[in-house]
Amino acid sequence: MTNNSERSRGMASLQEIRARFPAMERRVEGQSVAYFDGPGGTQVPQTVVEAVADYLIHHNANAHWAFPTSEETDLVIAQARAALADFLNATPSEIAFGANMTTLTFHLARALGRGLGPGDEVVVTELDHHANVAPWQALVVERGVTLRTVAVRPESGELDWADLTSKLNRRTKVLAIGAASNALGTINDVAAATRLAHDVGATVFVDAVHYAPHRLVDVRAWDCDYLACSAYKFYGPHVGVLFGKHELLQSLDLPKLEPAPNSSPERLETGTQNHEGIAGAAAAVDFLASLADGPTRRARLQTVFDALHEAGSDLIGELWRDLSAIPGIRLFGPGPAVARTPTISFAVPGVPAREVCRQLAGKGLFASHGNFYAQTVVERLGQSRDGLVRIGCACYTEPREIQRLIVAVRELCG
Numbered sequence: 109m110t111n112n113s114e115r116s117r118g119m120a121s122l123q124e125i126r127a128r129f130p131a132m133e134r135r136v137e138g139q140s141v142a143y144f145d146g147p148g149g150t151q152v153p154q155t156v157v158e159a160v161a162d163y164l165i166h167h168n169a170n171a172h173w174a175f176p177t178s179e180e181t182d183l184v185i186a187q188a189r190a191a192l193a194d195f196l197n198a199t200p201s202e203i204a205f206g207a208n209m210t211t212l213t214f215h216l217a218r219a220l221g222r223g224l225g226p227g228d229e230v231v232v233t234e235l236d237h238h239a240n241v242a243p244w245q246a247l248v249v250e251r252g253v254t255l256r257t258v259a260v261r262p263e264s265g266e267l268d269w270a271d272l273t274s275k276l277n278r279r280t281k282v283l284a285i286g287a288a289s290n291a292l293g294t295i296n297d298v299a300a301a302t303r304l305a306h307d308v309g310a311t312v313f314v315d316a317v318h319y320a321p322h323r324l325v326d327v328r329a330w331d332c333d334y335l336a337c338s339a340y341k342f343y344g345p346h347v348g349v350l351f352g353k354h355e356l357l358q359s360l361d362l363p364k365l366e367p368a369p370n371s372s373p374e375r376l377e378t379g380t381q382n383h384e385g386i387a388g389a390a391a392a393v394d395f396l397a398s399l400a401d402g403p404t405r406r407a408r409l410q411t412v413f414d415a416l417h418e419a420g421s422d423l424i425g426e427l428w429r430d431l432s433a434i435p436g437i438r439l440f441g442p443g444p445a446v447a448r449t450p451t452i453s454f455a456v457p458g459v460p461a462r463e464v465c466r467q468l469a470g471k472g473l474f475a476s477h478g479n480f481y482a483q484t485v486v487e488r489l490g491q492s493r494d495g496l497v498r499i500g501c502a503c504y505t506e507p508r509e510i511q512r513l514i515v516a517v518r519e520l521c522g
């Protein structure tokens with residue numbers, strides 16, 4: 109990521125960032141662990157751990173009662189909505205929390221489905237994680253809607269935009285699209301997709317789980333109607349976050365307990381929330397914002413994400429170049445010249461991805477394998493049986509970790 113000279117430009121150095129993460133101290137065979145599993149879940153800084161512990165030690169209570177710990181809990185949640193609103197460029201009343209993106213998406217899809225029936229169409233994509241497919245697919249059985257699936261172009265890992273355009277029509281009620289592919293690192297032009305969908309009167313739901321750790325989400329610029337992400341992918345605990353335009357959240361017809369609050373965003377939240385996780389999610393946003401100087405939290409986040417993107421692009425450029433020079437390696441997804449996240453997937457023909465990852469782990473290189481629930485695109489790449497090896501760079505990834513990885517993959521192939 110950034111080197112030490114960055115500090116003078118108002119951005120923390122890579123060494124400073126790494127020092128914030130206790131997990132960086134872990135060793136395997138005397139070597140520090142390189143965590144390339146960020147797309148599955150990042151490590152957390154000390155301040156996030158402290159925020160979770162602080163909530164449980166000092167403020168633990170249920171919400172909405174007239175005694176201090178309960179009032180403090182209300183405040184923790186309100187502050188977290190404000191932090192996540194800054195993170196997504198929304199307002200606090202547009203931020204709901206839940207167990208994870210998958211659960212929130214099933215809940216939202218079921219609610220939106222109440223207004224749908226035979227003749228209505230929902231559009232999903234082959235590139236998406238199935239958490240942005242299955243909840244919509246359920247409406248085929250539950251509501252009799254028709255599901256249309258936009259094709260991916262396996263050779264580039266990009267969506268087929270002509271196919272997307274052709275699948276949208278006046279019957280389309282929802283477009284469910286990922287902002288970035290957790291399997292390949294592809295970034296989709298969400299603003300353009302939203303315009304196309306709105307032109308035919310459809311509602312747009314965005315899965316920003318893989319995008320949110322790498323580029324600063326802007327729900328206003330995208331004009332999407334709903335968006336979900338997960339704090340555990342951007343240095344927080346295991347909590348899901350749902351954005352919805354205020355007027356939509358307010359009027360959504362959804363299953364809820366009659367005595368539970370009916371104002372938005374609380375009406376989206378089922379049961380008692382994970383308060384300590386919510387406190388940690390806010391601390392994750394504040395951790396990111398603390399890495400740069402700037403007049404507002406949003407401005408600091410923008411500086412940080414620009415710097416992270418630049419550093420990630422350098423790492424991915426090096427990784428792509430050196431991995432593609434290893435005979436036999438198959439790389440997937442868009443090349444480094446295209447706008448993408450710093451996540452690369454590859455395969456070593458004849459060696460199952462699980463075995464590759466097991467061998468890398470022995471050298472302190474932790475990488476994930478499989479289809480990452482982006483099952484359809486992995487099928488389309490012909491890797492259903494052996495899976496992919498996925499290397500994800502995060503804010504704490506060092507160039508020398510990339511070098512260690514390349515040496516290890518070379519040895520494995522040699």
Ligand SMILES: Cc1ncc(COP(=O)(O)O)c(C=O)c1O
Pocket residue numbers: 147148207208209210211237239240286288289290315316317318337338348
């Ligand atoms: C792109 C993408 N969407 C959705 C999910 C599901 O998120 P959650 O675990 O919060 O349900 C993931 C998790 O890996 C993901 O990477």
